[in-house]
Amino acid sequence: MPHDRNEVLQALQSIVGEANATNDPSVICSYAWNAGVGSMPGPKFLKNWPIAVVMPGTTEDVAAIIKCCVARGLSFRPLSSGNGGTYLSASENVVVLDLCRMNRLVKLDAANQMAVIEPYVTAGRLQAEAMKVGLTCHIVGAGPSHSPLASATSFLGVGITGSSTGANFRNILGIEWVTPTGDIVRIGALGGDDDWFSEEGPGPGLRGMIRGLIGANGGLGVFTRIGYKLYPWAGPPRIAITGTSPMKGMALEPNMRLFLPVWDTVEQMRDASFRLNRAGVAFALLRMPPNHIGWTLTASNGEYARLREAGQLPECARPEHRFGWQVLTIGHSPGETAYQEKTVRHIVSDTGGRMLPIEQKDAEMLVRTLVTSLYVSRVFRGAGAGGTSFGVMDTFNLLPDVIRASEQLMAKEKKPGRYFAADGDEGCWVWPTESRQLWTENILASQAGTVRGVAAGWKGFLRHLNLVDRNPRLGLMAFMAGPLIELFGPRYSDVPTWMRRIKRRLDPPGLADSTVHVGIKELPIAKSWPTLQKIAFSTAGAPALHLLCLLLGVASRKEKLPKRKS
Known part of the structure; x- marks a missing residue:
């Protein structure tokens, strides 16, 4: 059904102000640009451009915008900070909610190891503030520019410090949620006594319904604030940067150790993995193929190719050392640091592994990528x-x-x-x-x-x-997201059917964009x-x-x- 674009724009501007809503093609085109996901992008521009882009500043703005869309039969899609194209919409007549103005770090509660954040607080910003009080946050593979709120509420939420900072689908505490009908719902403890400390009670505990394992990617409304779990950080209050761009590293503090163990077989590596996980001594535990480590440790593809052809890559980036880990430990005391080192070395030796040497500048590069999850763009550069x-x-x-x-x-x-x-x-x-x-x-x-x-x-x-x-x-x-849920989901207890039941109950007209979720119809x-x-x-x-x-x-x-x- 065609819509009067000017009438829609005026309605949105009445909510957020003239400067915060537009249908100008010169702006809209940037929201129709297909960022794609790596090697599988579609056309450079989407077939269906947004009918308008609106930038809410508060939860109440979001609720009013959604009600405005519902009254006119318009689809809507929220957008925050991330890495990849999962914000893209295949819907016609979609209004994009760019949440960039909702960027407040509302509270950082060091005593209770948690923060209250809005959608556009990035993981890098949150981590920098948390480190000042001896804490850190989980950063997923999308890197420090991603939104922990979006990761925790709306997508998978796993990252390389999973050894010490959990996973974002479990790091949610209180939740503020605007449903697809424009109602504001506060979940868990927040729904009971206006505190953010627990998602599970005494108010409604709906985490499994609103996100499941991988999240609804905007298909079940908009999440505007969350209480978010933080974790102990034994490192410095500020990262000491070494080197120059693009080869910036992080200085190793006296309580930090980086180990690069390798094994001859993947079975040995697997066996060591069980013991390293059980010991719980690693801040970060990551395995990348050697060529990916090589791209991380070189400034350009040309440099990587030259070193590879000359046989001069660091040992950890050579193809014969495939079955290995990057292990970063950070001790809260000299005694704990020594215990961590002794434990890692014993497990590696006892499972038939050996330690690779590494130069200081390369160690500093790898440590920075492990602490801040900065490796993705370097690896995709290859x-x-x-x-x-x-x-x-x-x-x-x-x-x-x-x-x-x-x-x-x-x-x-x-x-x-x-x-x-x-x-x-x-x-x-x-x-x-x-x-x-x-x-x-x-x-x-x-x-x-x-x-x-x-x-x-x-x-x-x-x-x-x-x-x-x-x-x-x-x-x-x-x-599994979008169409993949429909095609491959039946193997998993017929999950598309259950997801669609929730979708139909919460969003009867199907206006919360489901490009990366399930729709009302199969x-x-x-x-x-x-x-x-x-x-x-x-x-x-x-x-x-x-x-x-x-x-x-x-x-x-x-x-x-x-x-x-x-």
Whole structure:
């Protein structure tokens, strides 16, 4: 149904003021730009541009905006700070709520190790303030520019300091939520006595409904404030930066130790993982493939390539040292620091591992990436385009199976003339969540700027999804959002049906944009997907899958299909 754009704009401006709502195409175009997700972007601009962009300043503004949209049958989509394209909307007549004005760090309560934050408080800003009082926060893979509120309420929320700072889906305390009908709901202790200390009571405890495991990505309304759990930080109140851009590191304090243990087999690494997690001595525990470490420790792709060809990369970035961890410990006292070091060295030695040496400048680079989660942009630099797959959240017993499956799938696209740019056998990042649960995802780095490069990224991504869906030995697939929930969700206790029941109850007209969630209606392809899946990933269906991925590459790059060589 067509809408009077000027009438919509005037209604929004009456809520937030003339300066904070617009339908000017020169502004709207930036909200229609497809940031994509790495190697699998769509066209540069979305088909459907927002009808307006509005910047609320308060929770009451958000509630009034949603009611304004509901009265006119307009979809709405919230946007805060992050890394990736999950804010994108496929809806027509969508109003984008840019929450950039809601950037208040309302309270930092050191005694109770928590903060109250709004959507545009970034993890880097929160961490910097928390460190001044001996605390830190969980920072997910999106890095220090992401919104902890968005991560905790609306997306997966796992990051490399999961050994010591939990996971954001458990770090939520009190919640302030504007429902898809514009009602303001305060959850948990906040709903009982106006305190933020607990999400679970004495008011309604709705965390499982509003976010589940991976979150609704705006499909169930807007979260405007949360109480957020912080964790002890034994490091300095301010990070001492070393080096110069782009090779800035962090000085190691006397109570910090960085270890780079490696093992000959992935089974040895797995066994050591159980013991390291059980010991609980690590502030951060991260595994990246050696080539990803190499990209992190070099200023440019050219430098990485030169060092690699000359055999001069640091030992931890050499392909023969694949099965290893970066272990960062930070002690609260000299005695604890010594205990942590003794424990790590004993576990590594007892499981057949050895420690790699590392120069101070390289150690400082790795420590900064571990503390602030700054590694993502450096790793994606290697190919210019990248995506991710698997997203396995399960037991560490599955680690060998996941790495071997990644090797098998990536080998098909790394033959001469193919379009994966990574020079390693696989791209698995690994870390523990809450010092117990395996998290691993496989990075797909494909050649940017080419149809076949994008097609390779898509094909690798789809094959990973299919393999996890068919193989219980690869655990729970946590990267399910939008259409993927419809296609692969039935394996998990028919989760799309339950999510849709909640969606229909909370949002009867379906106006909270569900591009990255489930809609009111089931996707037409969902019922036929089991049959299509068998065909697409069979030997006979391989040419059709290849053509589909090429067409996705054409759509994303607006290039002509390459001519087939005779």
